[in-house]
Amino acid sequence: MALAALLALAVPAQAQTDPLPSWNDGAAKQAIIGFVTETTTPGSLQFVPPAERIATFDQDGTLWVEHPMYSQVMYILERVPALVKAKPELAKVAPYSTVLEILRGDRAAIAKLTLPDLEKLAAATLTGMPVDTFNAEVKKWLAEAKDPRWKKPYTELTYLPMQEVLNYLRDNGYKTWIVTGGGQDFVRQYSEQVYGIPREQVVGTASGTKYGYAKDGKPFLTKEAKLLLNDNNAGKPEGIHLMVGRRPVLAVGNSTGDRQMLEYTKAGDGARLSMIVLHDDATREYAYGPAQGLPATKIGAFTQALYDQATKQRWTVISMKNDWKRIFAWEP
Amino acid sequence: MALAALLALAVPAQAQTDPLPSWNDGAAKQAIIGFVTETTTPGSLQFVPPAERIATFDQDGTLWVEHPMYSQVMYILERVPALVKAKPELAKVAPYSTVLEILRGDRAAIAKLTLPDLEKLAAATLTGMPVDTFNAEVKKWLAEAKDPRWKKPYTELTYLPMQEVLNYLRDNGYKTWIVTGGGQDFVRQYSEQVYGIPREQVVGTASGTKYGYAKDGKPFLTKEAKLLLNDNNAGKPEGIHLMVGRRPVLAVGNSTGDRQMLEYTKAGDGARLSMIVLHDDATREYAYGPAQGLPATKIGAFTQALYDQATKQRWTVISMKNDWKRIFAWEP
Numbered sequence: 001m002a003l004a005a006l007l008a009l010a011v012p013a014q015a016q017t018d019p020l021p022s023w024n025d026g027a028a029k030q031a032i033i034g035f036v037t038e039t040t041t042p043g044s045l046q047f048v049p050p051a052e053r054i055a056t057f058d059q060d061g062t063l064w065v066e067h068p069m070y071s072q073v074m075y076i077l078e079r080v081p082a083l084v085k086a087k088p089e090l091a092k093v094a095p096y097s098t099v100l101e102i103l104r105g106d107r108a109a110i111a112k113l114t115l116p117d118l119e120k121l122a123a124a125t126l127t128g129m130p131v132d133t134f135n136a137e138v139k140k141w142l143a144e145a146k147d148p149r150w151k152k153p154y155t156e157l158t159y160l161p162m163q164e165v166l167n168y169l170r171d172n173g174y175k176t177w178i179v180t181g182g183g184q185d186f187v188r189q190y191s192e193q194v195y196g197i198p199r200e201q202v203v204g205t206a207s208g209t210k211y212g213y214a215k216d217g218k219p220f221l222t223k224e225a226k227l228l229l230n231d232n233n234a235g236k237p238e239g240i241h242l243m244v245g246r247r248p249v250l251a252v253g254n255s256t257g258d259r260q261m262l263e264y265t266k267a268g269d270g271a272r273l274s275m276i277v278l279h280d281d282a283t284r285e286y287a288y289g290p291a292q293g294l295p296a297t298k299i300g301a302f303t304q305a306l307y308d309q310a311t312k313q314r315w316t317v318i319s320m321k322n323d324w325k326r327i328f329a330w331e332p
Numbered sequence: 333m334a335l336a337a338l339l340a341l342a343v344p345a346q347a348q349t350d351p352l353p354s355w356n357d358g359a360a361k362q363a364i365i366g367f368v369t370e371t372t373t374p375g376s377l378q379f380v381p382p383a384e385r386i387a388t389f390d391q392d393g394t395l396w397v398e399h400p401m402y403s404q405v406m407y408i409l410e411r412v413p414a415l416v417k418a419k420p421e422l423a424k425v426a427p428y429s430t431v432l433e434i435l436r437g438d439r440a441a442i443a444k445l446t447l448p449d450l451e452k453l454a455a456a457t458l459t460g461m462p463v464d465t466f467n468a469e470v471k472k473w474l475a476e477a478k479d480p481r482w483k484k485p486y487t488e489l490t491y492l493p494m495q496e497v498l499n500y501l502r503d504n505g506y507k508t509w510i511v512t513g514g515g516q517d518f519v520r521q522y523s524e525q526v527y528g529i530p531r532e533q534v535v536g537t538a539s540g541t542k543y544g545y546a547k548d549g550k551p552f553l554t555k556e557a558k559l560l561l562n563d564n565n566a567g568k569p570e571g572i573h574l575m576v577g578r579r580p581v582l583a584v585g586n587s588t589g590d591r592q593m594l595e596y597t598k599a600g601d602g603a604r605l606s607m608i609v610l611h612d613d614a615t616r617e618y619a620y621g622p623a624q625g626l627p628a629t630k631i632g633a634f635t636q637a638l639y640d641q642a643t644k645q646r647w648t649v650i651s652m653k654n655d656w657k658r659i660f661a662w663e664p
Contacts, residue, residue, distance in 0.1 A: 051530060131573060175532075188577045198383060199577035200507075200532075209573050211566035211592055219596045221573050228560060228574065234543035241463060241541050241553050242560065243575060245520045245531035260543055264551045 019168040022161040022326045031316045035273045040172045046271035050173045058253040059180040061300040065157040067286040072182045079125040127225040138189040155194045160329045180204045181232040203243040205231045236261035255300040274315040281321040351500040354493045354658040363648045367605045372504045378603035382505045390585040391512040393632040397489040399618040404514045411457040459557045470521040487526045492661045512536045513564040535575040537563045568593035587632040606647040613653040
């Protein structure tokens with residue numbers, strides 16, 4: 001009798017808790033809650049067994065801010081002074097000299113960096129060192145670096161509504177994965193602390209490592225420049241197959257680099273949810289497309305063709321402006 | 333009062349349960365129980381936080397039988413009749429014709445297969461098809477194929493003592509991984525059902541996939557012949573870094589292909605346990621080395637040099653004959 005009363009009290013209490021308090025009521029919030037409820041209620045036609053509950057999230061522009069520049073590119077640029085300190089002759093050689101200008105405050109100089117420049121800088125700052133050395137360098141940078149607009153560590157620029165979705169999914173037996181064009185080893189340095197996502201559930205652009213021995217005979221791994229996985233575009237579903245081995249049932253992205261992951265997810269049998277974040281909030285964050293007449297960008301472009309595909313294939317478009325009540329946890 | 337009595341009863345009952353009933357008392361069993369107890373007891377000097385509790389297991393010869401031939405090689409050979417049915421001209425071409433002889437009962441013909449032959453057969457049976465087609469072919473074979481000695485499905489030839497170790501580790505917050513020289517996609521078809529290890533915790537030799545679209549526009553992945561990861565020897569720690577992103581605290585293997593994984597694991601800071609299975613039981617399973625004067629083999633060789641390294645670096649050698657009370661779950 002006492003137990004029955006307790007259960008009777010417990011059930012409505014649970015049902016009344018909003019798992020997504022930072023979301024405004026609307027189609028996006030309803031789509032998420034409806035999907036999770038349908039796929040996890042035993043007996044539901046859309047029920048998904050726990051082992052198949054795989055949810056994949058792009059990172060840059062989906063889980064955290066990617067403007068004015070991807071955080072990892074800032075890491076690459078801000079590592080250059082240490083490279084120059086170790087090899088002073090680099091100070092006068094492009095692209096290192098260009099980066100030093102940018103860091104001295106000449107922001108316009110960033111436009112001088114070509115893609116081959118960035119690849120050269122990435123190879124110099126992300127490869128060639130022992131894995132443990134790289135990990136320590138990233139952790140040090142994360143503790144010190146600040147975003148130029150909000151003057152906060154990059155790891156505080158994650159979207160609160162998305163953190164709620166990650167928690168809500170995990171509370172319902174989903175495994176949450178990051179599937180990022182960014183560096184796999186880079187993101188793994190903070191994924192656990194920042195998103196509650198363990199290292200092994202981070203799929204990213206990955207270079208190989210090489211096994212070897214230190215002078216004292218201790219084995220260790222060195223990061224190599226050899227690209228194993230370019231985790232962008234078609235590389236996202238290919239990376240998901242390599243690392244997860246299943247088609248996701250839910251995927252979230254925000255740009256053309258996520259197209260294949262979103263269409264691949266949505267095309268699976270049974271219940272599937274693909275969502276795409278539209279950055280349409282110039283006041284609270286940034287506004288860019290060029291979909292829906294928003295300003296064009298080279299960083300995380302969301303084209304009108306992608307918007308049309310989202311509509312046609314019934315992906316859920318998340319409007320940052322309309323769907324998100326709060327964007328950051330530290331906002332009042 | 334009633335609750336306290338219940339708890340008082342429950343605690344000793346739990347403590348008295350042997351987590352490894354198929355192991356004989358001895359150094360190996362004590363090493364496992366001691367290690368798990370020390371690394372998971374809060375306050376212990378050797379305590380390992382849950383996120384770092386990574387345990388990696390080789391498969392062939394460590395978790396299941398690998399003699400007279402690796403199961404996946406049997407799959408490759410037994411797929412040949414289907415290839416020949418689709419392309420009858422292959423029946424007269426080596427190595428397909430040789431495989432047909434072997435399957436007709438001429439076991440001696442297996443010696444005629446060279447490594448390039450096997451690579452050609454592997455490419456023909458493991459790549460070139462959609463991922464879903466491959467998965468279905470493997471599942472069908474697993475349901476029908478039988479080991480020649482025990483006339484049982486290969487999936488029933490797993491070692492009961494190792495299944496107990498997997499369960500014991502998971503019960504204590506360890507994530508258990510397979511790190512196999514076998515095909516990652518192949519092993520993923522049964523890892524969950526057979527070992528309780530989800531697909532995403534299988535690291536194996538992996539080829540790339542290619543994203544594309546069917547005639548109806550549906551996206552799908554095709555298995556390619558391009559090798560991404562050769563998960564043997566140094567490829568094992570490299571594969572662990574790619575897929576897990578951490579050095580394991582516990583690793584188990586049985587042959588020269590596991591050497592680097594075992595030394596890499598043992599060389600980490602803090603508590604580490606590396607173990608290696610010695611097949612020294614000709615009666616109940618097989619006996620091969622050539623370590624300790626056991627017969628030499630090309631399948632899963634355990635050399636004397638490896639045995640000496642195990643002794644020097646204090647890996648735990650598991651004697652199948654002396655440490656295992658039962659080998660298979662179906663034994664009386």
